[in-house]
Amino acid sequence: MGIDRRTFIQLVTGGVVGSLFTPVIWKTLDDASIWSQNWPWIPRLKYGAITEQASVAKFGASPCAEIVKSVGGSPYLTRGNAENAMSKGGVDSVSASGPQLMYSPSRINGPMKKTAEGKYESISWEDAEKLLSEKLAAVKGQKGKLTVVSGDNTGTATEVLSGFASEMGADCYLMPSEEQGAAVALASMGGKGQIGYDLENSDFVLFVGADAMDSWGSVVRNQCVYSESRPTGGEIKTTYVYAGPFQNNTAAAADKWVPVAPGTGAIFCLGLAYHMLKAGASASASDFADFKTLVMSRFSPDKVEKATGVSGVEMAAIAKRIMKSSAPVVVAGSEFAQGAGAADVIAAAAVNMLLGRVNKDGGMKILPELPTAVEAAAGRSELAAKDFIGYLAGIAAGKVAAPAVMMAYEANPVYALPQNTALAPAFEKAGFLVSFSTYMDETASKADLIMPNPTSYERFEDAQTPYGVGAAMLAASAPVAEPLYNSKPTVDVILGVASGLGIDLGYESSEAVYQAKAEKAGADWDSLVEGSAYVADSTESGSIKFAASVLSKAVTMPKGGEIALAPYSKLIFGTPTVAIPPLNVVAISKFELLGKDLMVQVNSKTAKKLGVSEGSKVKLAGAGGECAVRIHINEGVMNDVIAAPLGFGHTAWDAYSSGKGENISKLLTVGTESGTGLSVWTSSFVSIA
Numbered sequence: 001m002g003i004d005r006r007t008f009i010q011l012v013t014g015g016v017v018g019s020l021f022t023p024v025i026w027k028t029l030d031d032a033s034i035w036s037q038n039w040p041w042i043p044r045l046k047y048g049a050i051t052e053q054a055s056v057a058k059f060g061a062s063p064c065a066e067i068v069k070s071v072g073g074s075p076y077l078t079r080g081n082a083e084n085a086m087s088k089g090g091v092d093s094v095s096a097s098g099p100q101l102m103y104s105p106s107r108i109n110g111p112m113k114k115t116a117e118g119k120y121e122s123i124s125w126e127d128a129e130k131l132l133s134e135k136l137a138a139v140k141g142q143k144g145k146l147t148v149v150s151g152d153n154t155g156t157a158t159e160v161l162s163g164f165a166s167e168m169g170a171d172c173y174l175m176p177s178e179e180q181g182a183a184v185a186l187a188s189m190g191g192k193g194q195i196g197y198d199l200e201n202s203d204f205v206l207f208v209g210a211d212a213m214d215s216w217g218s219v220v221r222n223q224c225v226y227s228e229s230r231p232t233g234g235e236i237k238t239t240y241v242y243a244g245p246f247q248n249n250t251a252a253a254a255d256k257w258v259p260v261a262p263g264t265g266a267i268f269c270l271g272l273a274y275h276m277l278k279a280g281a282s283a284s285a286s287d288f289a290d291f292k293t294l295v296m297s298r299f300s301p302d303k304v305e306k307a308t309g310v311s312g313v314e315m316a317a318i319a320k321r322i323m324k325s326s327a328p329v330v331v332a333g334s335e336f337a338q339g340a341g342a343a344d345v346i347a348a349a350a351v352n353m354l355l356g357r358v359n360k361d362g363g364m365k366i367l368p369e370l371p372t373a374v375e376a377a378a379g380r381s382e383l384a385a386k387d388f389i390g391y392l393a394g395i396a397a398g399k400v401a402a403p404a405v406m407m408a409y410e411a412n413p414v415y416a417l418p419q420n421t422a423l424a425p426a427f428e429k430a431g432f433l434v435s436f437s438t439y440m441d442e443t444a445s446k447a448d449l450i451m452p453n454p455t456s457y458e459r460f461e462d463a464q465t466p467y468g469v470g471a472a473m474l475a476a477s478a479p480v481a482e483p484l485y486n487s488k489p490t491v492d493v494i495l496g497v498a499s500g501l502g503i504d505l506g507y508e509s510s511e512a513v514y515q516a517k518a519e520k521a522g523a524d525w526d527s528l529v530e531g532s533a534y535v536a537d538s539t540e541s542g543s544i545k546f547a548a549s550v551l552s553k554a555v556t557m558p559k560g561g562e563i564a565l566a567p568y569s570k571l572i573f574g575t576p577t578v579a580i581p582p583l584n585v586v587a588i589s590k591f592e593l594l595g596k597d598l599m600v601q602v603n604s605k606t607a608k609k610l611g612v613s614e615g616s617k618v619k620l621a622g623a624g625g626e627c628a629v630r631i632h633i634n635e636g637v638m639n640d641v642i643a644a645p646l647g648f649g650h651t652a653w654d655a656y657s658s659g660k661g662e663n664i665s666k667l668l669t670v671g672t673e674s675g676t677g678l679s680v681w682t683s684s685f686v687s688i689a
């Protein structure tokens with residue numbers, strides 16, 4: 001599926017003249033056009049005035065500031081907004097498909113409810129809101145009877161949901177993300193706010209497991225910063241090093257790739273700290289002595305090499321290179337932006353503290369949280385730290401009572417969560433599942449009530465401080481188009497239902513909520529909707545500690561001798577909330593998806609050990625299930641590691657996503673991080689049949 005670079009070159013250079021006289025090449029091109037552009041569901045453009053309007057698109061994994069071009073009121077093209085600091089003029093590969101995704105056949109045409117026969121019937125918004133109000137009225141004030149989960153970490157819409165849940169006596173969660181571990185880490189270190197990284201002003205960036213070019217943080221912004229630091233024909237301003245288990249796009253873009261075993265990012269960072277401490281590095285934190293004792297006793301070069309695969313000599317060289325830099329920063333994450341827990345972030349922060357790079361230009365920043373617009377809402381870091389996986393696991397195991405009502409906003413937990421087959425009973429036990437989704441995803445297809453949310457082009461929207469950026473900021477937008485289908489902004493639905501239940505959240509419309517957010521943050525609303533971003537110029541003051549007591553419990557040496565799973569994400573595969581955009585299918589390599597078979601990657605040494613060869617069909621078995629895959633041999637993967645792509649194996653959506661490959665998430669092993677109690681799943685192992 002798709003034409004990679006090698007295949008394209010072969011088509012162009014191999015037997016061109018002969019190809020002109022055979023129908024095969026024309027059939028190939030016709031198939032490509034069917035996949036990439038001739039979709040019957042895209043309408044013809046209208047005649048009318050061509051206009052441009054700023055928007056904050058929320059199709060990709062991180063908000064993207066765009067300029068949307070429309071003709072006759074219908075969006076048809078988008079480009080990056082160079083005047084907006086949030087994404088610095090870039091557009092990611094999912095957000096670029098925004099105008100096409102507006103017309104996706106997966107969009108939900110209007111509110112629907114599930115019948116007794118398990119089918120869906122269309123209902124009016126009046127009936128849908130009445131049904132929701134009845135279900136909510138029955139559980140108001142009863143703890144544990146209502147659960148809300150949001151897939152939008154950056155939007156004020158989540159504040160409305162959080163405030164409503166609080167007034168109802170219920171819990172509100174965010175879907176797991178890299179921000180969860182960071183929030184728990186900062187709290188463990190005694191800090192307040194949100195962790196960010198000033199990549200723009202750094203001269204040496206070490207990414208430890210953080211796939212900054214494809215899945216970690218604001219990917220499009222990371223790419224723009226990288227491009228600015230390495231201008232064509234100009235002076236290279238920043239050195240990049242990537243430490244991870246295989247050569248992903250971040251490793252390919254970096255000056256150096258350091259192979260590091262999956263799930264050992266914290267050990268790698270503490271191994272660096274060992275060499276820095278030996279060289280005399282110090283810090284004024286209250287628990288520095290405890291931290292030094294921990295590192296020198298448990299993370300000696302031989303132990304670190306056995307766990308990570310990185311020799312003591314190379315670790316010492318990296319530590320020396322970082323310490324010689326003027327403005328270095330160390331960034332920790334997981335290859336697929338989830339599940340690393342707090343230990344990796346604490347360990348990376350410890351290295352930044354030893355370097356004296358906390359709250360310094362080009363270093364790690366502790367950013368203030370913008371004020372909440374809804375008085376009853378929980379703060380962002382508080383929400384981010386809550387463990388949705390642990391909650392669902394408790395329900396599935398019968399240790400926690402299932403809610404009578406569960407509401408999912410722009411979230412697809414049925415598909416996107418790790419070990420999802422094991423967690424499936426939690427959704428089955430929920431009495432009444434409500435989906436506020438734009439598309440018919442896996443969660444919507446199991447919901448009892450579907451209340452479609454418009455796309456971010458069709459509603460008021462905002463975004464605050466995407467995780468990973470180096471400054472607190474806020475962007476917002478007004479609708480660029482009228483709703484294409486019978487959808488309604490979820491914020492307006494919740495405000496109306498809340499009012500009917502006697503709950504006053506302080507606002508009567510979504511527009512009023514977003515304007516209030518801007519006012520509380522100190523931003524000018526008119527400037528925001530015209531396309532600018534408000535950027536705060538401050539960081540949180542106060543010292544942080546090493547959290548040595550947490551690290552001593554959370555960081556354990558792996559057993560070794562097993563086949564480790566290294567799942568990875570690419571934006572062309574979609575996101576946890578948006579499946580593969582049709583425009584992206586031709587960019588998917590045959591080494592990732594061959595027909596309907598998912599391809600996983602091992603190096604030749606591991607292949608020989610497992611008794612497999614190029615193209616072999618095998619079955620991977622993990623803690624949560626099995627996946628049938630094919631083998632691709634790639635020497636850019638560490639020994640005893642299988643690199644496997646996420647984003648496939650959909651059972652809902654459309655012909656471009658459904659039934660393609662396997663959902664690797666089911667193989668991930670969910671454990672509990674000692675010291676924090678947080679659910680983690682980066683140390684996953686598989687067997688092969």
